Amino acid sequence: SVVVVCNGEIYNYRELRGELISKGHRFRTMSDTEVLVHLYEEHGWECISRLRGMFAFALWDARKRVLVLARDRLGIKPLFFRYDRERIVFASELRGLLPAFDQSPEVKRSALFRLLVLQYVPGPDTAIAGVQKLMPGTVLLVSDRGIETHKYWHPPAICWSEGSRTDADIQRAVIEGLQQAVACHLVSDVPIGAFLSGGVDSAALVALMNRAGASDFNTFSVGFDGPSEYTELSYAKQVATRFGTTHHELVIGPKDIAGSLHQIVCHLDEPLTDPAIVPTYLLSRLAARRVKVVLTGEGADELFGGYQRYALDRLVAWYHLMPSGLRNALPQWLRKSSVNRRVVQGVGALAQRSPSKRHISWIGAFTHEELMQVSADPMEAAGQEQEIERLFQTYFQDCGEPEAALEGMLRADLATWLPDDLLMKVDRMTMAASLEARVPYLDHPLVELVSSIPATLKIRNGVRKAVLKAAVADLVPPAILQRRKMGFEMPLASWFRGPLREFVTDLLSLEGPPGLFNERTITEFLHQHLRKEQDRSRQLWAFLLVKLWYQVVARERPAVVR
Template sequence: MCGIHGFYRFDGERVDPAQLTAMGDVTRHRGPDDEGQHIDRNGRCGIAMRRLSIIDLAGGHQPISNADDTLWVVCNGEIYNFRELRAELQDRGYRFKTGSDSEVLLHLYDEMGDDFVHRLDGMFNFALWDARRKRLLIGRDHLGVKPLYVHQSATVLGFATEAKALLQLPGMRTELNRDVLGDYLHLGYVPAPHSMFSGIRKLPPATLLAVENGEVREWRYWRLPATIDRSVSEAEWVDRIRSGMESAVHRQMVSDVPIGAFLSGGVDSSAVVAYMARHSSHPIRTYAIGFEGGEAEQLYNELPYARQVARLFGTEHREIVVKPDVVGLLPKLLWHMDEPVSDSAFITTFLVSEFARQDVKVILSGVGGDELFGGYRRYLGGHYVRKLERLPRWSRRLMSRAAELMPSDRHSKVLNTLRLARGFLASAELSPDERYRHYLQVLDHETVSALTGGRNGSSDALAAAFAAAGDEDALNRMFAVDAETQLPDDLLMLTDKMSMAVSLECRVPLLDRELVELAAAIPESLKVKNGRLKHLMKDALSDVLPPDILDRKKRGFGTPMGAWLKRELAPVLRRLLATDVVRDRGLFDPAVVSRLMADHESARIDGTDALLALMNLEIWSRLYLDGHSVDDVTAELKSHLA
C-alpha cells in the first residue's frame, strides 16, 4: 500500500527528480515508511512512490525492476492472489528479487502484455515503465477501490493517487472545473472521469492508459457482467454466496503486519468479522464508533450491536464514543479528500480509522455489500410501487399531495419515517430509472439550475451509466449504475482517502471481483424477496449470524450532520453560506442558498446533504482555490463559533 505518482514528458525535456520528490512529499501520509523513484535513462519518464509497508517489509522497496532493468513498476494497493501468480511465473522461469506482491506485475506483463490485468485479483493502481518500447502504462483496479488522477497537456502527462500531487507539477494552476458543478450539486460528489480541478481528471475503474511514441491511448478492460443466470436454484445461490464471501475474506487477510476490522454490527461488517474469525488463529481486533448526544446522535449509535457481534466471535473489541470537533476536522479532511463531498460518512470513516491505527496497519471493511446483494431502501421502490398501484388513482394523488406537506428530517425516528414516505410518494409515478435518480439525488435538476443560473454543465453521469447498463433485470441495472458512479466516486473514494489520511490500509473483501461477478448474475427476485433486503445474503449467513443482527433495520455509516447544522454548526453554516460570501465566490445565486438553509431549518426539507455539499465546497475553495492553509481555515471557522 502506498501512493504512486510520476509523469511522462512529450517535449523532450528531462524529468526533474525534485518534482517527483515534491509530488511524494505532499502525499507522505500515504506512505510514511519508505519512498523511491526511477527516471528512465533518456529522462523522458519518471515514476515514484511513497510506501506503507504491509507485505515483504524489508524487501518490498519500490520502484521494482526486472532482472535486466528493462521493466519498472510502482503499485499502490494489494494483489491478493500474488502467491499463486508468483508460483506460476517461477514455473515458467521468471526469477524474483523480492517477496513483494507488486513484483508479479512486472513478470506477468512480460509474459502476457496488457492482458495481464485480467489475472489480477486485488485493489490497485500502478504505473509500469517499459524501457524497451519507451512506453508508460498506468491502470486502475476493476471496481475502482484505489483512485488515480491524470493531468495531460501538450508537454506532460502526469498521474498520481491523489490530485494534490499533480498540483506540484510545473505550470499547474489550481482552478475550479465549473463544468462539473451541476453533477456535484445533483449527486454530492464529482463522478469520473471528471474532477473538481480544471485540467485534472480521474481514470475510471477498470481502465488502462498507455503513452507510447508520444501517443496516448486509453481503454476499458473489464465491465460488470450483465447476464442474469436463472438456471441456478435458490439453495445453490445460497451455497455459492456463502462460499464466495468466506473465500474473499480469507484471501484478503494476507498481511505481514497486524490486521483488524471495522465493526458496526450491521450485516456486512459482521459477516466480514465472522469469516475472519474462522481463519485466524488468534482473536480478531475490531473497532466501532458511536456519538455522544441526544436523539439524533443515538440514531447513529450502533455500539450495542457491535458489542453483540464482538462477543459472539470473541474479538479484541475497542470502541470510541465521540463528540467530534467537526469545525476543527472539516478543513483537514477536505484537504485529504482532494475534492468536496456531501456524504458525512467521510467524517465517521476518518475518526474510526484514526482510532484503529493506534493498533493496526490493515483494516477490513464491509463496504460494497449493499450494492452487491440489494441492501439499500431504494432497491425496494418497485416492490412498494406494485403495492401502491393496487390503490385507486384518486387516493394515490391525495397521498402525494399530503406528502408534500410532511416535515422532513432524518434525525428523529418519526420525522425520518415521514421523510422516507415523502420521498417514496414523490417518486412513485416515475420510471424505474428516474425513481432511482430521485432517491439518490442531493438536489434536483431544477434546483441546481436555479443555483447556477442555468449553468449546469453538459454531463449527466447517471444517464450515461444507465445507457451502458443492461436491462434484463431492474435491480441489477441499478447495481451496474452504482458500480459506475456512487460506489467508486463516493464510497470507495472517501474510504481510501480517509483511511490513508492516517496511513491505514482499508480492504473491502465484499468487492472481491469473483464475488462481484457472482452477485451480478443473481436474479432480482432472489436478491430482494417479498420486501426483504439482502434476502439471499442473509440466508447464506443464517448459520453464522443471529436473526436480530441479520434482520435489524439498516443505518448508514454517517453522522447526525443535519442536526448539527441546526445546532452546533449553525453559526459556521450561516457564515460560510452568507449572502456576501456566496456572491463574492460567484458560483451560486445567494437567494437560492438562503432559501435552502431556511427550508432545512424549518424541516420543510431535509437539506442535510445539499447544505453540506455547499458548505464543503466553500471550505474546499478556501483551501485549494484561495491557497489558505488548513490551520488558517480552521482558525477562521472556529472564530465564527465564538
C-alpha cells in the first residue's frame, strides 16, 4: 500500500533500519530506499526529519490516497513538478516533464532575464512555464483535497554570541562535525574518490578521508591550457602527495569546449551559464573511469565565508566616505579603461547602499546599463531587475551594518546560489558521466553547527574561512592554508579572441529566444571583445549558452516564448 521511488542516498539508513526492526518491521532488502517505506508507516511524512542524506523522493500512500514529494534540506538533489489541478507529474530532470504537455511548452522569458543576471534561474521558477522546482527542505503533499507544501527545515539562526565560546571550543566542534560528516559519506559498496582542487575545502576532505581509514584512494584535479593563474594543479599535487592518493590530472584546452559544449547543454536540461559546467563535466568523465562516487567541497564557501566578495563588502562604509564627485566618476572611468572587469564590478557593488542591491552587483554577470543594452525590451528587463531585488531583500532584512549584511549574504547564497547553481551543476554533470557526487560540507548537522557561528568569526582581520582554516590547521599543509582562493575559471577571454573565435561567432549567430536579446548589441559586444576594447567574455558566454540551450529545447520539442 506504500510505494516509493528515491534519487539519492540516505546515510543513516542502517541505524534507522535497526530501530524499525526492533519495532516489528520486516525488510525484504538491504537498500536505503526500503527504509523510507517503513519509516513513513511509523511516522507519516514527518519521517523526513529523521533522514540524514541527499535525496529527492516520491512516496504514494494508496490507503490514504496521498502523494508525498520531498527534497533534502540543502537541495543537493533536484525535483521538478507540474501540477494543473487534474494531475501532477514529477521528475528529477526538467526534460522528463516535457512529454506531459499537451501543447508546446512555453519558455519563460522572465526566467531567462534572471538567468542572465544571476547565471541561474532562482527557484521555485524554472525556464519552462508551468514547471516548478520543489524547494530545498520542503515536502509537497497531493491528495483529493488538493496540494499543500510544508517547509520542514530552515538553517538555524545564530545562537552563539562572540565570546560565549573560546576559539578552541569552536575549532573542536567544527573538526568533530567534519569528521562525522566525512565518515558517514564514505559508507559505500563501490570505490570512492575525491575532486581535489588544491584549495582548503577539498584538501581538508582528503585529509579527513585519510584519517577515517581510506587508503590509496583516487583524487582528480583539473587545470587549463593557459597562464599559470588559471591552474591549481601544483597545489592539488602537493595534497595528493602528502596523503598518498592515486592522483589524476586533466588539462582542458579550447578544443575541449568546442567538442563538448553541445553535449553539456543537453545534459544540463535547465539552463545555467556558470562556465564551471565545462571542467566539472570533463573531470567527472575522467573520474568515472576509476570510481563510482566522489566527495566534493561544495558548500564550504557559503557556510564558512570563502568568497572574496564577503570580505570586500565590508569596505562599503569607507567607499562612501570618498567625495561624491569622485565616487560618481570612478565607475565610468574604470569601464572605459583596461582594468580587470572584477575591479569594475566591485566598485559598482560598493556604490550601492542597499545590501540586497550590493549582493546582486557582486554576483551579477551584467551591470544595469549592460542589461538595458542587451535586452530587446529594456522596460521588461528593468521590471525583472526589480523582481530580483525583491527576491534578495528577504535575506537582508535588518542588515544595515556590514556585519549584518555579511550574515545576509551567507543566507542568500546558501538558499539560492548553492542549490540553483552549484549543486545543480554538480548533480547534472556528474550524473551525465554516471558518477555520484557527495557533499560532506552539506551534512545537515554540520550545516546547523556552522550556521550558529557568528559571521564575524568566519572572516577575521580580512582572513576568509578563518574558522575552517583554524579547525583543519593540523591536517592541511600550510602552503594550502595560506594561498589565495581560486575557482574553476577558464581563460575564456583569450580563447574567445584566438582558437575559439570562429566557434563563438557561429554560436552567437544562432537564433535565440524571441523577444529576449538585442542582437545588434550582442554583435557589438563581440566586436568590443575581439578588438580588446573590453573583456566581454562573461557576457558572450551567457549569450551563447542561452542560445544553445534554446536550440536544444526547440529541437527536442518546439517551445513558445512568453
